[in-house]
Amino acid sequence: MHESTVDIGLVSPDLLGTYGDGGNAEILAARLRWRDISARVVPITLDQPMPVSLPLYVVGGGEAAAQELAVRHLARLRAATTRGAYIFAVCAGLQLLGQRFTVADGPERAGLGVLDLYTVAAARRAIGEITADPWQSGLDQPLSGFENHQGRTVLGAHARPLGRVTSGVGNGDGTEGVVQDRIIGTYLHGPALARNPRLADLLLARILGRSLPPLDLLCVTALRHARLADRSRSRYGSGRLRHIVSAQRPSPDH
Amino acid sequence: MLVTGTNGKTTTTAMLARALTEQGTVASNSSGANMPEGLVAALAADPDAGFGVLEVDEAHLPAVLAATGPAMVVLLNLSRDQMDRTGEVRRTERALREALSRYPSVTVVANCDDPLVTSAAAATRHPVWVSAGAVWQADAAACPRCGDLVHDRFGQWWCRCGLARPRPDWTLERHGIRTPEGRHLPLAVGVPGPANLGNAAMATAAAVTLGAPLVPSLHRIGSISDVAGRYRVVDYRDRRARLLLAKNPAGWREILTVLSDHISPVVIAINAREADGRDPSWLWDVPFGRLAGRQVIASGERAVDLAVRLAYADVAHVVVPDPVAAITHVPRGAVDVVSNYTAFQDLTRTLRHA
Numbered sequence A: 001m002h003e004s005t006v007d008i009g010l011v012s013p014d015l016l017g018t019y020g021d022g023g024n025a026e027i028l029a030a031r032l033r034w035r036d037i038s039a040r041v042v043p044i045t046l047d048q049p050m051p052v053s054l055p056l057y058v059v060g061g062g063e064a065a066a067q068e069l070a071v072r073h074l075a076r077l078r079a080a081t082t083r084g085a086y087i088f089a090v091c092a093g094l095q096l097l098g099q100r101f102t103v104a105d106g107p108e109r110a111g112l113g114v115l116d117l118y119t120v121a122a123a124r125r126a127i128g129e130i131t132a133d134p135w136q137s138g139l140d141q142p143l144s145g146f147e148n149h150q151g152r153t154v155l156g157a158h159a160r161p162l163g164r165v166t167s168g169v170g171n172g173d174g175t176e177g178v179v180q181d182r183i184i185g186t187y188l189h190g191p192a193l194a195r196n197p198r199l200a201d202l203l204l205a206r207i208l209g210r211s212l213p214p215l216d217l218l219c220v221t222a223l224r225h226a227r228l229a230d231r232s233r234s235r236y237g238s239g240r241l242r243h244i245v246s247a248q249r250p251s252p253d254h
Numbered sequence B: 001m002l003v004t005g006t007n008g009k010t011t012t013t014a015m016l017a018r019a020l021t022e023q024g025t026v027a028s029n030s031s032g033a034n035m036p037e038g039l040v041a042a043l044a045a046d047p048d049a050g051f052g053v054l055e056v057d058e059a060h061l062p063a064v065l066a067a068t069g070p071a072m073v074v075l076l077n078l079s080r081d082q083m084d085r086t087g088e089v090r091r092t093e094r095a096l097r098e099a100l101s102r103y104p105s106v107t108v109v110a111n112c113d114d115p116l117v118t119s120a121a122a123a124t125r126h127p128v129w130v131s132a133g134a135v136w137q138a139d140a141a142a143c144p145r146c147g148d149l150v151h152d153r154f155g156q157w158w159c160r161c162g163l164a165r166p167r168p169d170w171t172l173e174r175h176g177i178r179t180p181e182g183r184h185l186p187l188a189v190g191v192p193g194p195a196n197l198g199n200a201a202m203a204t205a206a207a208v209t210l211g212a213p214l215v216p217s218l219h220r221i222g223s224i225s226d227v228a229g230r231y232r233v234v235d236y237r238d239r240r241a242r243l244l245l246a247k248n249p250a251g252w253r254e255i256l257t258v259l260s261d262h263i264s265p266v267v268i269a270i271n272a273r274e275a276d277g278r279d280p281s282w283l284w285d286v287p288f289g290r291l292a293g294r295q296v297i298a299s300g301e302r303a304v305d306l307a308v309r310l311a312y313a314d315v316a317h318v319v320v321p322d323p324v325a326a327i328t329h330v331p332r333g334a335v336d337v338v339s340n341y342t343a344f345q346d347l348t349r350t351l352r353h354a
Helices: A022-033 A064-074 A077-082 A092-097 A197-208 A218-229 A239-248 B009-022 B036-045 B058-068 B089-101 B115-121 B194-209 B214-222 B249-259 B280-285 B303-312 B323-329 B341-353
Strands: A006-011 A039-044 A056-059 A086-090 A100-102 A108-110 A117-134 A143-155 A163-167 A178-180 A183-186 B002-004 B026-028 B051-055 B072-075 B107-111 B128-131 B151-153 B156-158 B170-173 B176-178 B184-186 B233-236 B239-245 B266-269 B296-299 B333-339
Touching: A006 A022, A022 A039, A022 A056, A022 A086, A022 A197, A022 B280, A022 B303, A056 A077, A056 A092, A064 A092, A064 A108, A077 A086, A086 A092, A086 A197, A092 A117, A092 A143, A092 A183, A117 A218, A143 A218, A218 B303, B002 B009, B002 B058, B009 B026, B009 B051, B009 B194, B009 B214, B026 B036, B036 B051, B036 B058, B051 B058, B058 B089, B072 B115, B072 B194, B089 B115, B107 B115, B107 B194, B128 B194, B170 B194, B176 B194, B184 B214, B194 B214, B194 B249, B233 B323, B239 B249, B239 B323, B239 B341, B249 B333, B266 B323, B266 B341, B280 B303, B296 B303, B296 B323, B323 B333, B323 B341, B333 B341
Parallel strands: A006 A039, A006 A056, A056 A086, A086 A183, A100 A117, B002 B051, B002 B072, B026 B051, B072 B107, B107 B128, B128 B170, B239 B333, B266 B296, B266 B333
Antiparallel strands: A100 A108, A117 A143, A117 A163, A178 A183, B151 B156, B170 B176, B176 B184, B233 B239
């Protein structure tokens, strides 16, 4: 059966792309293409109206000063969600989709209100590696990422955490991220889907309405191992990492 | 004279120091040691120098400004870099603006094509505006003053709040530089890439503002071909390795242009130590797909992070974590080696002793 091209909306890359989160859209598209499903990334910059008909939108992290502008641009995402779109939101993206948020030394602002949560400014900025055990069915591996934010996010009754923090800060109360209806949010950069391919495939399976064949990349396995198992940085990673890396490496020329 | 900004500090400092040699002796931290210790060491090494030209880490500029009381600040560009250490680039801009507003009579030579730089420099009374080009606009979509959308039409940018591109005094043009008097002079530099033409324009404007003669300054600035080991070609085991530094998305944008001149293999060495920024997520802001078809070796302490990035960009590659081994991994002949900060330092040190 011929499937039409899957368009993945990359929301405001000019405002919400500060931490490499645009990579999440690129990863989703590649994981479809590698399974012979046509896919493309549709960047939706500030000077364009937000299309409401895409199946999936990816929203990245951004700087505090840009968030009011971002909320205005994002307004039509609400219409997209009522039409059944999925959203994957990271960091500031997660905060913007909530009821309200306060960034450090700023006033409280209204969010888009599609997630039952609110975010206040934390006393300290959370910067560093973060790991979490997922609570979401379909995810069976620890989540890994890098967090860099000053938000403390409180979930309401309609929202569930994506996981439980095992190291790092996340939402600030021991939970990490959010799942509500067709929206998944997280504080993980890295980008999140580079380090957590199961999460990428979970999103893709949902928008396609069917399960996908496994797709394991050696380099992703090596990266996950390096970040999860080797949290105290050693020079070239652990013995296991070296083994995986050398397996990828053709014989040198002398 | 203090030189700061995200990219081009070391090169512009070298250019300005070279341009001023006719006017007097110059003390400078030419190695790129741009934290306060490095500045003190450079000044102490040459206490009788007529000029001090110092490259300053942008996060340290407010303190260095207060400590030195400079005649001039050269402000190149501001974009995302080492966000785990310096935080958001807008916060850096705000700190620079506040610091400069306390010294309103200092002469700031500023790139008016960069809205963040313009916002900071406009805090002083008599900025010298240079249209030096902008390689990276992605951090200036929102106004640094009010957070609203910055409009841009053919490089003329403006915001509703009134912040807008000032009329440049100096302009980098297609084949040269236009002076405040309207003279057009050719600009040739010995270091590759469009950003270095911008750096040369900034250095020229700074030198002439300080009283150096125009034509000899241009000549001296153009004679620089090796900046703290960058762009240098090193022979190592029958490989001619061209050593390049790129440590953030804006720097990479520039280096990809430089690489496009060649078809030789490319070694990319990425570390994520404190001085590099602990989070290599920025690799995903680099359009590595342009390297497809080249022989690419992923190297450095974060070679595997890079490997994942390259895999998703459909760039075939192999992983050789040790950068020196990576150089010998490619066939004999020319190879481009692009490293970020600590990887570059380690590599130049190792090759020097090889």
